[in-house]
Amino acid sequence: MPDPRKKIAALIRSLEDLRLHVGRKDLSVGEENVNAQLYFPLANACLRGRAVLLYGGMGANKTTLVNLLGSSFLALDLDEVENLMVTGHPEQTEEKIIGFLDPRQWSREGSETSVLWTPWARSRWKLINEINRFPSGKQNLFLEILQKRKISYAGQIIEPGDTCYFATMNPEFSATYPMDEALLDRISVCVPAQQPDFLAGLALAEREKSVRELARSLPRFTPQEFDALPGLVASVRLSSRVELAILCLLRDFTLCERAPGYDKTQLSGARPSLGLCPGCHYYNNPESLCWQVDEGLSDRVRQDLRDFCRALAFLLNRDADVDVLRAVAPYVIWHRLTPVRSALERPPYYGARKLAFVSELVEKSINRTLNERSEMNLLFSQAVDGEIDTGKAVQELSAFDDPIARMDFIPALERMR
Amino acid sequence: MSLKSFMDDAYKGRTRAKRLETRRGEMVFSLEDLAERVGTKPSRSDVEALVPGDRTLIMQLLAPTQEPKKSHQMLWGYLSSIAADASPVPLKLAARDYAGLELRHGTLILEGTGHHLGERMSGGKIFVQGPAGDYLGQEMSGGGIVAQSCRDYALRNMRGGFAVLRGGARNYLGVGNYGGRIVLRGSCGERAGWLMRGGWLRIAGDAGDYLGLLMSGGKIVVRGQAGKRAGWRRKGGTIRARGYGQEAADGVLGLD
Numbered sequence: 001m002p003d004p005r006k007k008i009a010a011l012i013r014s015l016e017d018l019r020l021h022v023g024r025k026d027l028s029v030g031e032e033n034v035n036a037q038l039y040f041p042l043a044n045a046c047l048r049g050r051a052v053l054l055y056g057g058m059g060a061n062k063t064t065l066v067n068l069l070g071s072s073f074l075a076l077d078l079d080e081v082e083n084l085m086v087t088g089h090p091e092q093t094e095e096k097i098i099g100f101l102d103p104r105q106w107s108r109e110g111s112e113t114s115v116l117w118t119p120w121a122r123s124r125w126k127l128i129n130e131i132n133r134f135p136s137g138k139q140n141l142f143l144e145i146l147q148k149r150k151i152s153y154a155g156q157i158i159e160p161g162d163t164c165y166f167a168t169m170n171p172e173f174s175a176t177y178p179m180d181e182a183l184l185d186r187i188s189v190c191v192p193a194q195q196p197d198f199l200a201g202l203a204l205a206e207r208e209k210s211v212r213e214l215a216r217s218l219p220r221f222t223p224q225e226f227d228a229l230p231g232l233v234a235s236v237r238l239s240s241r242v243e244l245a246i247l248c249l250l251r252d253f254t255l256c257e258r259a260p261g262y263d264k265t266q267l268s269g270a271r272p273s274l275g276l277c278p279g280c281h282y283y284n285n286p287e288s289l290c291w292q293v294d295e296g297l298s299d300r301v302r303q304d305l306r307d308f309c310r311a312l313a314f315l316l317n318r319d320a321d322v323d324v325l326r327a328v329a330p331y332v333i334w335h336r337l338t339p340v341r342s343a344l345e346r347p348p349y350y351g352a353r354k355l356a357f358v359s360e361l362v363e364k365s366i367n368r369t370l371n372e373r374s375e376m377n378l379l380f381s382q383a384v385d386g387e388i389d390t391g392k393a394v395q396e397l398s399a400f401d402d403p404i405a406r407m408d409f410i411p412a413l414e415r416m417r
Numbered sequence: 418m419s420l421k422s423f424m425d426d427a428y429k430g431r432t433r434a435k436r437l438e439t440r441r442g443e444m445v446f447s448l449e450d451l452a453e454r455v456g457t458k459p460s461r462s463d464v465e466a467l468v469p470g471d472r473t474l475i476m477q478l479l480a481p482t483q484e485p486k487k488s489h490q491m492l493w494g495y496l497s498s499i500a501a502d503a504s505p506v507p508l509k510l511a512a513r514d515y516a517g518l519e520l521r522h523g524t525l526i527l528e529g530t531g532h533h534l535g536e537r538m539s540g541g542k543i544f545v546q547g548p549a550g551d552y553l554g555q556e557m558s559g560g561g562i563v564a565q566s567c568r569d570y571a572l573r574n575m576r577g578g579f580a581v582l583r584g585g586a587r588n589y590l591g592v593g594n595y596g597g598r599i600v601l602r603g604s605c606g607e608r609a610g611w612l613m614r615g616g617w618l619r620i621a622g623d624a625g626d627y628l629g630l631l632m633s634g635g636k637i638v639v640r641g642q643a644g645k646r647a648g649w650r651r652k653g654g655t656i657r658a659r660g661y662g663q664e665a666a667d668g669v670l671g672l673d
Contacts, residue, residue, distance in 0.1 A: 240426035284462035286455075347458035374428045381420040 004225045004232065005317060008042060011072050011219050018214045019207035021065050022200040029316060030323035040191045040331060041066055041166065043311035045073050046229040048162030049149055050307060051186060053131070053335065055169050056193030062168040063129050065193075068215055070125045073164075075220040078212050084123040088133030094141060097121075098151050099158075115156045124160050128167040132176040139180045142167075146186040162230065168193075188304040189328075190335035192355060236310040238320050241370065244377070245325055246305050248369040248404060249362065252289045253337070254296030255403045257282065262407040264296030273340045282403060287368070289361050290403060294338040304332045326366060334358040376400045380409045383416075390417050448478060448489040457488040461519045464495040475500045479510060494518030494533070501525045501541060514550075517543045520560060535562045538578070554580050557597065569606075572599055575616060588625065591618050594635065607644070610637045613654060629656045629669075640672070 015021040015038065025033035037054065044052040054062035063085070070081040086097050099117040120126060128134075128142055145151055150159040167187065170176060184190075196204055207214070256264040256272075257280055270276045271294045282288035308328045313320035334355045345351040369377075376397060383393030390413045397405045397413070445451045445467060455463040468475060478496055485493040494515025501508045501523035510516060512527035512534060520538040527534060527543060532550035535543045538557045545553075545564035553571040554562045559578045566584035573589065575597035585603030595614040604622030613632040620637070626644035629637050632654045639658035648656045648666035656669040 240423050241428075244424070244427040284465070286463050286466055342460070346460050348456075374424075378421070378424050378428065381424040385419045385421045387421060 002225075004221065004229055005314070007219050007221060007225065008046075008315060011069075012038065012042070014218050015068065018217060019204055020068055020211065020214055020218075021061055022196060022203045023061075024194070024197055024200065026194075027327055029312065029327040030318070030321075032316060032318075034316070036191050036331065037061070037065065037193050039312065039315060040189050040308070041069055042315055043308055044166065044189070045069055045164050046233045046311045046314060047307050048164065048230050050188040050304065051146060051165035051167060053167045053169055053187045053190040054193045055171070055190055055335075057171060057195065060193035060195050062193045063127070064211060066127050066166045066168070068211075068218065070127065071215050072218045073221050073226050074125055075222065078215040081125070084119050084125060085127035085129050086118075086120045087129040088131055088138070090133070090135055092134060092138055094138075094153070097138070097141065099153050101154055113154060113156060115153050115158075117151075117153075117158050121151050121158055122160055124163045126160075126163055126165050128165075130170060131167040132169045132172070132179050135177050136180055139177070139183050143180060143183045143186065146183070184335055185298055185300060187335060188300075189308060189331045191331055233307070233311045233314045236313050236320050238306060238309060239322075241322055242309060242320060242325050243306075245322060245366045245369050246302055246329075248373065249305075249329060249333075249365045250297045250299075250302055251404050251408055252365040252368075253293060253333070253361075255407045256290050256296070257403070257407065259296075262411075264290065264294075265298065267294075267296075273338065281401075287364065288403065289365060292340055292343045292361060293358075294340065295336060297333065297336065301332060301336065305329060308332060322366065322370065326363065329362045329366070330355055330359040333362065373402065373404070376402060376405045376409065380405075380413070383413055390414075445474070445478065448485055448492050451478070451492055452489055455492075458491060459495075461495050461498070464492060465499060468496065468499055472500070472503060475503075485513065490514045490533075491518060494536070497525065498523075498538075498541075507544075512545055512547065512549070517541075532568075534564075535560075538562075548584070554578075566603065572597070575599070585622065591616070594618075604641065610635070610656075613637070615654075624658065626662065628658070629654065632656075638672070643669075 021038055023035035023037050025035055027034050027036035027039060040052050044050055056062055067078055067081045071078045074081065097118065098121040099115045102114045102116045105111045105114050146165060150157055254264050255262050258276055260266045272291050273294050277283040277291040280291065283291045305328060309320045309324045312328055313324050337358060339354060339357055344354065344357050349357045379393055379396055382388045383390050394410055394413050397409050451467060454467055475496060479500060493513060495518050497510055497516045498518055498520040502521055504523055507524035507526050509526045512529040512531040514531045515533045515536060516527050516531055517525050517535040517538055520535060520541045520543065522541045524542045527545045529547055530550050533552045533555065534545060534549050535554045535557060536552060539559040541560045543562045547565055549564040549567040551568045551570050552573065553564060553567040554575065555570065556574045557578050558576040561578055562580040564582055566586060567582055568587045570589045570592065571586055572580050573592045575591065575594040577596045579598040582601045586601055586605040588606035588608060589611060590605045590609040591599050591613060593612045594616040596616045598617040601620045605620055605624050607625040608627045608630055609624050610618050610629040610632055611627065613629060613635045615634045617635060618637045620639045623641035624639045624643045626646055627649055628639065628643045628647040629651055631650050633652040634654045636654060637656045642660045643658040643662060645662035646664045647658065647661050648669040651666050657672050659672045661669060
């Protein structure tokens with residue numbers, strides 16, 4: 001089997017050459033710059049059971065791009081891939097989305113209940129188009145599917161196998177519904193889809209054939225190649241630095257001195273934006289992340305960060321190092337958080353540039369872990385491994401004014417004593 | 418793999434200790450140096466986290482030989498407030514732009530003319546010895562300002578506190594206010610109290626045209642003469658004046 005990575009590179013070139021996707025290179029991974037809107041869906045196509053949400057205004061090439069990728073990875077015509085997706089509107093029913101009872105069974109004696117599953121339910125490439133135009137009840141349906149990775153209807157269950165999930169979403173306007181927070185937490189990555197810039201507009205103007213015709217020229221993957229991708233991604237090794245930076249990143253966002261068990265995800269009612277933090281030692285310290293966002297991060301984020309770091313490193317044929325984590329982490333985290341207004345509304349964010357704000361927080365946490373936390377981390381690890389006395393370690397760690405040392409390390413060592 | 422080996426592998430022997438609070442009180446050499454660390458438009462807390470604890474050093478930053486660059490004016494403003502908050506006696510400074518920005522306590526005595534003086538202040542007092550520029554006390558929510566006079570857009574979007582202007586004010590005084598008290602001993606230009614939703618504006622002299630335009634709350638008293646179209650499209654609040662120009666709105670009141 002030829003290297004699927006070469007075919008992916010050919011697919012990327014074809015998308016640009018055929019003017020099917022021309023986006024600005026807004027994702028910097030070390031020295032390399034790539035287009036986030038293209039590379040995150042590609043990374044998702046190399047994984048299974050993860051969901052990528054493309055967020056942007058109408059006509060930003062969200063749905064078409066995912067369908068074009070589906071056409072290439074599943075080796076289907078664009079029309080056939082378009083038949084696989086479901087599109088949100090208030091009149092969508094469960095029957096239209098996943099399936100309905102086969103009426104012919106009532107005329108057959110002794111037959112078991114059978115469900116006619118929709119192409120979307122059977123597919124391993126699931127696109128939920130305009131997800132925020134589904135009312136909250138229907139959004140819960142997708143929550144269940146993303147949670148269980150299988151679909152049930154009238155007591156019958158279909159397991160389509162390892163699936164790539166995609167969703168698109170418009171900014172809030174009159175016909176949209178608020179997105180359920182639990183559903184957002186199950187979205188692995190959220191990528192802004194931007195309108196073509198000046199040069200991209202010029203390039204798109206050169207497209208003379210229809211998208212359907214051009215889509216036939218894209219490289220096609222064989223089922224063996226498509227199925228081999230998750231294994232190839234899993235073989236990419238994450239360095240200890242990346243693993244450590246991910247752990248500390250999660251703790252930086254989740255630890256809260258005033259929350260039960262120091263766990264911000266336990267908060268209900270009281271939140272940093274509702275006045276929880278004034279008087280706290282860490283409040284207003286630009287180095288601390290805890291007071292700047294309302295939510296903590298769940299363990300799903302850790303898994304998503306690890307998987308997408310591996311997938312992006314695989315796509316770019318490089319090590320999954322800290323540069324990859326710096327590029328991936330903001331997109332994995334930003335849709336799961338609500339920054340406090342006083343922090344987000346100041347320049348240069350003006351209340352509107354949430355991704356940039358979260359990127360800055362992520363950068364602070366990673367830099368801090370790599371440059372400033374070494375001594376306390378080594379101290380803690382020595383105490384855990386029994387190389388030094390835990391009492392002495394607690395005493396030394398108490399000199400570190402760091403939320404992880406205070407709320408994670410010291411309580412853990414005290415439990416060990 | 419033991420946790421120690423994991424950490425050793427992550428750091429590869431590079432150990433550097435730095436504590437979360439070590440940035441507080443670091444040596445800051447100049448406004449440029451401070452701007453490099455916090456950016457040119459930081460919040461007050463960003464500046465506070467870095468500002469030196471030694472008062473002499475703050476005063477050295479506040480009194481550069483040259484006027485701060487435009488991009489450093491807000492930093493200078495924050496520093497002036499932080500210094501005034503910490504000072505046990507009233508602090509005398511040149512009235513440069515943004516002086517007293519987000520002042521919380523303490524007293525500032527400002528000499529000269531500057532724009533944006535006392536912007537977003539929530540406490541303390543500012544005495545401006547001379548005429549103030551545009552945007553005096555904009556968005557203030559507490560504390561007080563006493564100035565000789567001011568230019569356009571003074572005391573805009575005020576939510577609380579008080580201001581006394583011993584002379585006159587130019588156009589757009591107290592635009593969009595929903596709290597606070599303003600006393601003007603001279604006269605003011607056009608559109609004073611425009612879009613006012615609350616608060617109190619007392620003018621000892623005359624007021625220009627369109628006094629209380631579109632106001633929906635609050636109280637305006639003019640001891641002298643109001644210009645034309647006073648109270649135009651007013652939805653609430655009260656306007657009282659000794660006399661009115663042409664086309665004054667219905668419901669405006671006279672003074673006894």
